[in-house]
Amino acid sequence: MQRRSSFLAFVTAIAATSAVAAPFTYVNERFGTVCTFPDDVFTDRQPEPDNGDGQVWLTADGASLICSGILNIDDETPKGFVAAEKASDEAGYKITYSKAGRNWAVLSGLKDGKIFYERRLFGGDGVIRTVRVDYPPTLKSKYDPLVGAIAGSLKGP
Template identity: 30%
Template sequence: MLKIWGFFAFLTVSFGNAQSKNAFVQANLNYDNYCNVRFQYCVDYPIQLMTPEPESSNGDGRIFTNHKHEETLRVFGRNNLDAEGRTISLKQQFDADLKSLAKNTATKITYQKRGKTFFVISGYKNGKIFYQKTILKNDAFAYAILQYDENERTVFDKISTNIFKSFK
């Protein structure tokens, strides 16, 4: 049975188990690519699961929503300067983001990693799973933040791999 909500079409099929259904959904996803001209980053997103909202008025990024019109993926860029105009290192931004996330008592960080040109932070925030990848690109930071309900984990955990591998 095909169910349509707005721009989304969801296929409801009876399978023996949830793993089979998730494998079917993942195998039949098509991806589109969003590239940001201002900060020169690109990311792929599954068109059956996300709808792109208009690009922000200042041209720094875009929000993608799910079939419930909830934010699922947010991508944006910003200059790597502090309020006084000094350059911020990747380590400084990583530490600042961890500190900011720790202030929220509804956030639990379960994974963090910093490389030469990127960092990743993931966990639970406000009852949802979140993955954040930040890359240093052309003297700016580009962010991709994916969030979704835990009951969507089996689908989105695999989709997140495609999204974050494409984020460059």
């Protein structure tokens, strides 16, 4: 039932944003990371990196979406990830929202003048799966309705 309600929320968010939005589901072959997003918004698929860890899509208006996976070689935890990011003193980087659960973490804030929203799943298989959306603050009303549904679509095998 949760999967169906997440899908319905995604379709509703897409319909509110674009009359012709088309959901696309990406599956990363290396890590099994899965995310769904409107491919009529994120249209410019970048070349996949040689290591096969994920994919990046860009938009004409300056937004980006990343769906990827990495090996959790440092045994990072959701709470440890959030704490480390909140402690960062990187210029132009500010966390405005964070939350962590048993096997997930969410961050949102500003980086290099753009709003970002990132969700990570810490899998029992030793993989951290991530979806991240970045967009200019002037486009907040366009991308905010999409972010939750895109982040909620993140899953692994």
